[in-house]
Amino acid sequence: MRAQQENPKRSRLGKIARRTFLIGTGAIAGGLAIGYYFYQRDFDNPLLSDQDKGESTFNPFVKIAADNTITIIVPRAEMGQGVTTTLAALVAEELDIALDAVIVEHGPASSAYLNQAMLIDSAPVPAFDDSFTAGGYRGSMEILSRFLAIQATGGSSSTVDAFEKMRFAGCAAREVLKQAAAEKFDVSPAALVTENGRVEDPVSGLSATYGELAASAATMSPPADMQLRTRSQWKLLGKSQPRTDIRQKVTGAPIFGIDVELPDMVYATVKMNPHLGGRVNSIDARQAEDMKGVIKVVPIESQTGNGFAIIADNSWRAFQAAEAVNVDWGPAPYPADSAQITARLREAMQSGDRFSLREVGDPDKAFANSTPDQILEAEYEVPFLAHATMEPMNATARLKDGKLDIWAPNQSPTIIRSVCASVANLDSDQVHVHTTFMGGGFGRRAEVDFSIYATKLAMLTDGRPVKVTWTREEDTTHDTYRPAALARYRALLNDQGLPTALHAAVAAPSVTASVIGRTYPSLPMAGPDKTLIEGAYDQPYAIDNVRIDAAKADIAVPVGFWRSVGNSYNAFMQESFLDEIAASTGKDPLALRLELSKSWPVATQLLEKVAQMAHWGEKLPNGRAQGIAFTLSFGTWVAQIVQVREIDGSIKIEKVWCVADPGEVLDPAIFKAQMVSGIIFGLSSATGQEITFSEGMVEQSNFHDFDAMRMNQCPAIEVEILENSPHMGGAGEPGTPPSIPALANAIFALNAKRIRQLPLSREVDFA
Amino acid sequence: MKLSVNGTVHDLDIEPEMPLLWVLRDELNIKGPKFGCGIAACGACTVHVDGEPVRSCTLPIGDVDGEVTTIEAIGSDDSLHAVQQAWIEEQVPQCGYCQSGQIMSAVALLQDIPNPSDADIDDAMSGNLCRCGTYPRIRAAIKRAATANMEA
Numbered sequence: 001m002r003a004q005q006e007n008p009k010r011s012r013l014g015k016i017a018r019r020t021f022l023i024g025t026g027a028i029a030g031g032l033a034i035g036y037y038f039y040q041r042d043f044d045n046p047l048l049s050d051q052d053k054g055e056s057t058f059n060p061f062v063k064i065a066a067d068n069t070i071t072i073i074v075p076r077a078e079m080g081q082g083v084t085t086t087l088a089a090l091v092a093e094e095l096d097i098a099l100d101a102v103i104v105e106h107g108p109a110s111s112a113y114l115n116q117a118m119l120i121d122s123a124p125v126p127a128f129d130d131s132f133t134a135g136g137y138r139g140s141m142e143i144l145s146r147f148l149a150i151q152a153t154g155g156s157s158s159t160v161d162a163f164e165k166m167r168f169a170g171c172a173a174r175e176v177l178k179q180a181a182a183e184k185f186d187v188s189p190a191a192l193v194t195e196n197g198r199v200e201d202p203v204s205g206l207s208a209t210y211g212e213l214a215a216s217a218a219t220m221s222p223p224a225d226m227q228l229r230t231r232s233q234w235k236l237l238g239k240s241q242p243r244t245d246i247r248q249k250v251t252g253a254p255i256f257g258i259d260v261e262l263p264d265m266v267y268a269t270v271k272m273n274p275h276l277g278g279r280v281n282s283i284d285a286r287q288a289e290d291m292k293g294v295i296k297v298v299p300i301e302s303q304t305g306n307g308f309a310i311i312a313d314n315s316w317r318a319f320q321a322a323e324a325v326n327v328d329w330g331p332a333p334y335p336a337d338s339a340q341i342t343a344r345l346r347e348a349m350q351s352g353d354r355f356s357l358r359e360v361g362d363p364d365k366a367f368a369n370s371t372p373d374q375i376l377e378a379e380y381e382v383p384f385l386a387h388a389t390m391e392p393m394n395a396t397a398r399l400k401d402g403k404l405d406i407w408a409p410n411q412s413p414t415i416i417r418s419v420c421a422s423v424a425n426l427d428s429d430q431v432h433v434h435t436t437f438m439g440g441g442f443g444r445r446a447e448v449d450f451s452i453y454a455t456k457l458a459m460l461t462d463g464r465p466v467k468v469t470w471t472r473e474e475d476t477t478h479d480t481y482r483p484a485a486l487a488r489y490r491a492l493l494n495d496q497g498l499p500t501a502l503h504a505a506v507a508a509p510s511v512t513a514s515v516i517g518r519t520y521p522s523l524p525m526a527g528p529d530k531t532l533i534e535g536a537y538d539q540p541y542a543i544d545n546v547r548i549d550a551a552k553a554d555i556a557v558p559v560g561f562w563r564s565v566g567n568s569y570n571a572f573m574q575e576s577f578l579d580e581i582a583a584s585t586g587k588d589p590l591a592l593r594l595e596l597s598k599s600w601p602v603a604t605q606l607l608e609k610v611a612q613m614a615h616w617g618e619k620l621p622n623g624r625a626q627g628i629a630f631t632l633s634f635g636t637w638v639a640q641i642v643q644v645r646e647i648d649g650s651i652k653i654e655k656v657w658c659v660a661d662p663g664e665v666l667d668p669a670i671f672k673a674q675m676v677s678g679i680i681f682g683l684s685s686a687t688g689q690e691i692t693f694s695e696g697m698v699e700q701s702n703f704h705d706f707d708a709m710r711m712n713q714c715p716a717i718e719v720e721i722l723e724n725s726p727h728m729g730g731a732g733e734p735g736t737p738p739s740i741p742a743l744a745n746a747i748f749a750l751n752a753k754r755i756r757q758l759p760l761s762r763e764v765d766f767a
Numbered sequence: 768m769k770l771s772v773n774g775t776v777h778d779l780d781i782e783p784e785m786p787l788l789w790v791l792r793d794e795l796n797i798k799g800p801k802f803g804c805g806i807a808a809c810g811a812c813t814v815h816v817d818g819e820p821v822r823s824c825t826l827p828i829g830d831v832d833g834e835v836t837t838i839e840a841i842g843s844d845d846s847l848h849a850v851q852q853a854w855i856e857e858q859v860p861q862c863g864y865c866q867s868g869q870i871m872s873a874v875a876l877l878q879d880i881p882n883p884s885d886a887d888i889d890d891a892m893s894g895n896l897c898r899c900g901t902y903p904r905i906r907a908a909i910k911r912a913a914t915a916n917m918e919a
């Protein structure tokens with residue numbers, strides 16, 4: 001399918017893979033003692049140790065009680081992406097039970113709930129690459145994922161990971177229920193049918209409920225040759241389901257971490273050094289200690305930050321007291337302001353210390369043999385960004401009788417369990433992580449900081465639970481930011497206006513190094529970090545000579561996984577540059593993309609479909625224009641067209657058309673909602689968000705200076721799904737990347753203003 | 768100090784400058800109103816005082832001079848409010864965190880203007896931030912609830 005050849009000699013993948021295990025997207029050299037036995041093992045069912053009376057469990061995903069209560073465990077963080085509903089439907093489909101007849105729980109933190117798809121997708125190969133070599137890299141990541149056994153929600157991977165696993169869980173339970181019934185009715189299991197929570201024998205008319213059969217069924221082994229339901233038998237999957245959590249969410253139910261309320265609980269807040277990573281020189285808390293409701297003021301020193309906490313009898317009183325503490329903060333370990341940070345990015349971009357993950361042809365030679373008039377160059381820059389989840393960071397912890405309980409809205413329960421166990425000097429099995437619903441995650445809740453602080457305070461409250469709520473100001477100024485990045489693109493154009501060579505140098509601090517550095521400070525980090533160039537090096541465009549170089553910038557601002565990670569800026573840069581290529585030779589931007597991606601029908605079909613929906617190329621009324629962009633990320637191919645309109649000198653985003661191809665969609669309404677959500681998230685960032693630094697501190701603090709799109713700014717959005725891709729892709733993130741360049745390209749089409757730096761509001765006003 | 772919330776009068780010994788939000792959440796364990804910003808910039812904490820929508824995070828308890836209604840009391844277990852019903856029919860919530868505030872703003876809007884235009888919706892709802900981007904479905908749900916109102 002691919003038109004060009006990789007140059008194996010120049011590929012550095014082989015060397016990297018021999019030297020290190022690539023984890024996530026970076027690499028850890030050594031440090032992990034692992035054996036084949038561990039890889040082979042089956043994980044224990046964590047539900048076995050925690051069964052209520054009358055309950056039977058069949059595998060880590062299904063519990064059935066004698067009273068017919070059926071519980072499905074969905075061990076992924078529900079942060080609005082609808083994963084609870086879709087993953088529960090995988091089990092319910094096989095169990096022949098309606099979704100509203102089951103209880104859905106998150107369940108305990110356990111290696112049995114490892115997320116393999118997330119790690120497999122982090123293999124450093126493009127999603128469209130089905131070659132033997134690429135398969136080899138994915139295979140190694142699959143093995144590694146079992147070694148590490150990390151339970152996490154991220155990388156738009158939940159459905160892909162669960163698709164077989166959770167259907168088999170439902171199927172296995174169904175088959176043993178049938179076996180138990182067969183014994184009871186004295187017939188063959190093959191003669192039985194299951195429906196609405198009962199096993200029936202159509203011949204004799206005998207039937208039994210799942211609850212009646214559960215206890216004996218749970219002692220049986222499912223047959224080796226169990227058969228999953230075929231697509232044509234599906235009753236739930238492939239169709240939009242009502243969300244299982246909707247009623248709680250329209251009645252204000254106390255389901256979020258911040259709503260946790262326990263007997264005898266105290267309320268706390270933290271204030272950490274705003275010079276991120278700096279120390280505390282001195283604290284004067286005398287005034288705060290005397291304030292109403294304050295129980296104590298305690299210093300915090302930790303791997304994620306240094307500062308202090310106020311423990312009080314009410315969250316607001318804690319907030320007030322925190323303001324009354326005088327602290328002499330130590331300096332930050334990074335350049336003090338945004339201008340110096342950009343200078344550091346530029347240094348990295350120009351230095352020779354780079355890596356790349358894929359080279360086609362020989363771009364160095366192609367550029368060396370060209371004349372300057374054939375070359376197009378442009379430089380792009382993006383700022384740091386905060387996640388700004390609606391629910392500020394928080395966690396509740398209780399350390400009592402040698403047992404630590406943590407209630408946290410989080411995306412990584414097994415990591416929290418191991419990190420907080422070591423903070424509290426406990427074994428992992430003395431730590432219980434309760435994952436609550438979360439008011440947004442976007443990658444921020446994969447971090448451990450909020451859980452560490454709650455754990456540290458729980459060590460000082462004599463067994464009383466402590467809920468630690470961050471103020472919005474603390475949340476905004478102590479995020480793990482989407483990295484700032486700088487890139488220089490060059491293209492060599494032929495007589496037809498097509499690029500025959502493309503090269504870029506992208507500089508940014510490494511997300512993977514930053515995350516691992518603060519989560520597991522003792523693990524040595526080495527090797528490349530795919531996130532720096534994802535969304536650029538891995539796009540389905542056929543160009544004879546291509547290489548995207550990445551330079552890790554040495555900037556110690558904490559950076560983290562922000563919805564779509566590196567794709568969030570690389571798509572802006574590369575898709576803007578493609579538009580510049582088209583404009584420089586008067587080519588239609590859609591035609592250019594169709595030409596470059598013609599070897600990938602999945603891409604061309606998307607592009608044609610979105611163009612048709614938006615009536616691309618037809619004359620628009622005055623003052624309106626459209627821009628297009630395409631990104632393949634997290635295995636899902638997405639094309640978008642944004643239409644803007646100029647009203648009294650301001651730009652109104654009128655409409656967005658989006659076509660996405662994730663191969664297979666299990667719940668169309670939830671998938672479309674994720675595309676809409678991703679688009680609004682991307683446009684929010686493009687139209688005004690930036691995190692800047694001054695005197696070593698973040699300058700923005702709350703929604704007045706770090707806002708997001710509002711109802712009156714929200715465009716009409718139309719989403720269509722195609723299912724031509726041969727692999728299942730993700731939903732939570734792929735909607736975001738193309739929205740940003742599609743908007744920038746629309747603004748260029750409107751007024752010939754090419755904006756190469758985000759946010760676009762630096763150069764235009766938005767209505 | 769007396770405070771009437773959802774039809775129950777509470778006698779409270781609390782400093783008058785504490786915002787209503789924190790009295791509700793931490794003193795009365797009424798968790799429907801959410802904390803988002805604390806500066807009246809996001810709407811997550813929206814409640815009604817005598818039917819008017821207010822941002823409870825910046826309203827000192829000493830200044831509350833009417834009956835407070837939170838999302839817990841706009842409908843009942845067997846009969847949700849028409850706006851909540853419309854929210855379910857349009858499958859509005861994603862993470863759900865902003866939604867109590869959105870619903871309280873929408874209820875107040877529809878009391879004021881039973882059949883709001885798009886511009887009315889923009890005016891009434893732009894103070895309520897949703898980071899999940901549920902705006903298109905919120906708009907649809909408000910229109911659905913308005914239609915249900917008209918037909919009732």
Ligand code: FES
Pocket residue numbers: 801802803804805806807808809810811812813822823824825
């Ligand atoms: S918390 Fe009150 S408006 Fe944001």
Ligand code: FES
Pocket residue numbers: 080390439440860861862863864865866896897898899900901
């Ligand atoms: S539904 Fe998540 S913030 Fe609105």
